Amino acid sequence: MLIMRVSERRNLHALRKSWSNTIGKMLVLMLTVVFVFGTAVDPIGANKAEDSGLQLWTKQVGDAGTADDFLDKPFRLSEREAPQLPKLTAFDEMANSAIAAKEPVPSSSKVVYLTFDDGPSKHTADVLDILERENVKATFFVLGKQVKQHPELLKRIDKEGHAIGNHSYNHAYKKLYSDFRHFWQQIRDTGQVIKEVVGYEPRLVRAPGGTYLNFDRQYFQLLSQAGYIVHDWHVDSGDSKRSGVPESEIMKSIRAGVRLPHTVVLMHDSAGHGETVxxxxxxxxxxxxxxxxxxxxxPDLEPVQFKVSTRKRWERKSVTQAWIDQHVKAVDVRGEKQPERQGEQQSGKQPAKQPEKQVERQNDSSLRFKATTEVGMLNLQPGQYKRTQQNTYIPARILTTHLDGNIIVSDNHSTQIELQFKQGTITVNRATGAAVWQTDTSERERLIWKGIEEDGVLWVPLRPVLDTIGVPLLKYEFIPLEMGKIDA
Structure with missing residues (x-):
């Protein structure tokens, strides 16, 4: 009898052990599947369902290897912003109608932007021949040193209706990303070289290796302040992940890439990229x-920009305010031609001169403004937004409500106002408009942009605020109003 009980216990123990091993193996298998197919982090935060892990990782690490003028006008907090006044005004009712439910991004016609980095080189002529034969236009982010060597190719790029962007002077990562002053100098030098050849300096900029792990918030803010527009990409062709990547592997990367209504594709036309051709x-x-x-x-295209990484690849210090005031001036895009006017030039029309006053308002009384973030959609009527040459300003109340944030003022005599978001807090000095950003884990960081007070309403620049708190601006557009009708 004792022997039978011992045997039964052994059998029960063996059965439990067998079930435990089986469950363990199933858990390991499930975790493996999740890791392979579902754990990649999209640096742009969009279209996760269509990206492979390899494609998303490539976006993060890059290939091989967004603020305003200082506005000194002081402002005061509007009574409308004060939390102790619950009464709704006509403006508030308009604001509430502007904050739409979390609608999906509307679909549109599908457009792909082919981009080529690091040229011009001996392969650029072949690329241009193919584009001409296929009746396709593309964008070339060029290096200053390569333009010096092949000015005739840059002239051809411009003459044939392609767009030109700035890709630094020599692509030297360590110097470019160890100090913003070096990056700034290379962008300005390359812009001047391009202007000497084609008659204008482009506003489009692409960072060598992409912005992920290379740019911090100040890089984005200072380039935006000067009027440059930084672009990363959606699809990496993989043609520069090592030397001599074959044509078949490039096509495999293209087929595996995300396909969005508007898709930016990264390729290279520099030496050693014959397979790309x-x-x-x-x-x-x-x-x-x-x-x-x-x-x-x-410049009117909504830029593709990777999120600012919390990890650091480069050790560097932020540049001082004194240096910024002395050196960060607006890019001079005036010249014989401007890239956003190329189509008009080819048709024989003369481009309009670039406005010189950076804070000059444009006439938007016949346009409404629609912007989409990952939180939802903003639909603003004329009078609910203001445009400058650099940014679109909207009331702080509209933006904080859209982002599920709060405006906090301790009392009417307080010198500061807080815009609180789940990511952190922007504190604005009510006397000067200066803004500071702080999270629970970071030190206070002075921001480049300032608020504007007009008619008792506090306005803030949409994109710089979104950049500060890390919320992508997915799409925006200015839509003509129907005659005699204002949309709700």
Whole structure:
């Protein structure tokens, strides 16, 4: 009898052990599947369902390897912003109607932007020949030193209607990202070289290796302050992850890439990228077969920008305010031609001169402004937004409500106002408009942009605020109003 009980216990123990091993193996298998197919982090925070882990990782690490003028006008907090006044005004009712539910991004015609970095070089002529044959326009982010060597190729890029962007002077990572002053100097030097050849300095900029792990918040803010527009990409062709990447592997990366209504594709036309030239006709055919058209990038295009990483690749100090005041001036895009006016030039029309006053308002009485963030959609009527040459300003109340934040003022005599968000707090000095950003884990950081007070309403720049708190601006557009009608 004792022997039978011992045997039964052994059998029960063996059965439990067998079930435990089986469950353990199933958990390991499930975690493996999740890791392989679902754990990649999208640096742009969009379209996770279509990206492979490899594609998303490539976006983060880059290939191989967004603020205003200081506005000194003091402002005061509007009574409308004070939490102790619950009464709604007509303006508040308009504001509430502007904060839409979390609607999906509306679909639009599919456009792909082919971009080529690091040229011009011996391969650029072949790329231009293929683009001409296929009747496709593209964007070339050029290096200053390469323009010096091949000015005739840059002239051809411009003459044939392609767009030009600034990609630094020599692509030297360590110098570019160890100190913003070095990056700034290379961008200005390259802009001058381009202007000497084609007659204008482009506003489009792409950081060598991409912005992820290379840019901090100050890089974005100072370039935006000067009027430059920084672009990363959606799809990396993988043609520069090592030397001699074959055509078949490039096409594999293209096919695996995310396909959005507006998709930016990264390629290279520098020395050593002959396989990219071979793959280009198939790349064009692939996107045509998927229903895409091809366009150039312009300053009006919503920029693709990777999120600022919390990890640090480079040790550097922020540049001082004294240096910023002395050196960070607006990019002079005036010249014989401007990239956003290329189409008009080719048709024989003369481009309008760039406005010189940076805070001059544009006439928007016939346009409404629609902006989409990852939180939802803002639909603003004329009078609910203000445009400058650099940014679109909206009332602080509208923006904080849209982002589920709060405006906090201790009392009417307080010198500060707090815009509280789940990511952190922006504190604004009510006397000067200066803004400071702080999170629970970071030191106070002075921001470049300032608020504007007009008619008792506090206005803040949309994109710089979103950049500060890390919320992507997915899309924006200015839409003509129907005659005699204002949309609700």
């Amino acid at each position: 071979k793959a280009l006709p198939d790349i064009i055919k692939f996107y045509r077969d998927k229903g895409y058209t091809f366009e150039i990038m312009t």
